Amino acid sequence: MSQLPLSRQAALYRYRIPLLAPLRIGDLQLSVREGLVVDLQEGQQRGQGEVAPLPGFSKETLQQAAQQLIDQLPHWLQGRQSLLTIPSAAFGMDCACAELSNADAIPLNPPCQGHPLLSGSNNKIIERWQNWQSPLPDLVKLKLGRQSLAKDIALLQKLVAISPDTRFRIDANRAWTLQQGISLLAAIPRACIDYLEEPCHELSETLALAQQQQVFIALDESARDAGFKLPASVWIRALILKPSLTGSINRLSEITRSAQSRGINVILSSSYESSLGISHILQLSQQLTPHQPAGIDTLQSFSANLLRTRQTDKPTLKLSDMELLWRS
Numbered sequence: 001m002s003q004l005p006l007s008r009q010a011a012l013y014r015y016r017i018p019l020l021a022p023l024r025i026g027d028l029q030l031s032v033r034e035g036l037v038v039d040l041q042e043g044q045q046r047g048q049g050e051v052a053p054l055p056g057f058s059k060e061t062l063q064q065a066a067q068q069l070i071d072q073l074p075h076w077l078q079g080r081q082s083l084l085t086i087p088s089a090a091f092g093m094d095c096a097c098a099e100l101s102n103a104d105a106i107p108l109n110p111p112c113q114g115h116p117l118l119s120g121s122n123n124k125i126i127e128r129w130q131n132w133q134s135p136l137p138d139l140v141k142l143k144l145g146r147q148s149l150a151k152d153i154a155l156l157q158k159l160v161a162i163s164p165d166t167r168f169r170i171d172a173n174r175a176w177t178l179q180q181g182i183s184l185l186a187a188i189p190r191a192c193i194d195y196l197e198e199p200c201h202e203l204s205e206t207l208a209l210a211q212q213q214q215v216f217i218a219l220d221e222s223a224r225d226a227g228f229k230l231p232a233s234v235w236i237r238a239l240i241l242k243p244s245l246t247g248s249i250n251r252l253s254e255i256t257r258s259a260q261s262r263g264i265n266v267i268l269s270s271s272y273e274s275s276l277g278i279s280h281i282l283q284l285s286q287q288l289t290p291h292q293p294a295g296i297d298t299l300q301s302f303s304a305n306l307l308r309t310r311q312t313d314k315p316t317l318k319l320s321d322m323e324l325l326w327r328s
Helices: 062-077 087-101 122-130 149-162 178-187 203-213 249-260 275-288
Strands: 008-025 028-042 045-051 139-143 167-171 193-197 217-219 236-241 265-268 323-327
Touching: 008 062, 028 062, 028 087, 045 062, 045 087, 045 275, 062 087, 062 323, 087 249, 087 275, 122 149, 149 167, 149 178, 178 203, 193 203, 193 236, 203 217, 236 249, 249 265, 249 275, 265 275
Parallel strands: 139 167, 167 193, 193 217, 217 236, 236 265
Antiparallel strands: 008 028, 008 323, 028 045
């Protein structure tokens, strides 16, 4: 006698979490982080995934992601494959499905890892650096490129003076020209740089900077450009992949294996997801890039957790605290 299939249920929720301070993302300033939660149930098992397009970076809007999920979730309910083409929706759905099928194997709150992120105003960054609660880290990520080059150089020189042994992964989000990149490198000790992440407007300029100055670089935004192929440069030290901007877990795995086959480090990084999305990025990092700590030091901006308690000094939102968009 064949076994009856387990009954399935699905729901889609919308969350809004105020940020502790306005967050500058590209040319935008966010005071609230918004996203979706895909909630799947099959028999006694449950899986949840976060869908959080990042304004200013994601090609899709939150409304577009929600509509595609509402259109495709009925396929999952009927045991058919969902055809999700929107990156954030595909990633969130895959996370929910993975959690559903591995409920006993995947910890809901994997241990945190990763290097600290320094971001914000110069005064805020310096104050945090001067008042670090533990020994200053030997490796840290620093966001630059949001002010004049002179101010960026002054900030970096101050940080290096406080901790000369710290190495910096400098993320400029394509803010500089080739000449500006050269000027920054001339103003600071080369030994303090682990790599420059997307320093220049154009990939060709970034590759030229690396070759001319013999400095390691990391690629992030370039990997999401149409028709991107990993350049042959020996100066590419790392490829930064943001799962919510990349798409399905299968696509993320394929890109990761391709880069690793060339000896390039792959680092999974957050797109300012909540604690739910961060938990899944950490799980994937443990599976795909176990020797490269994930870049997930972004939760400090959030006033609350979402379903997973990663910050014990903040409240944790439940499904009942969110807006129900769809259920079946």
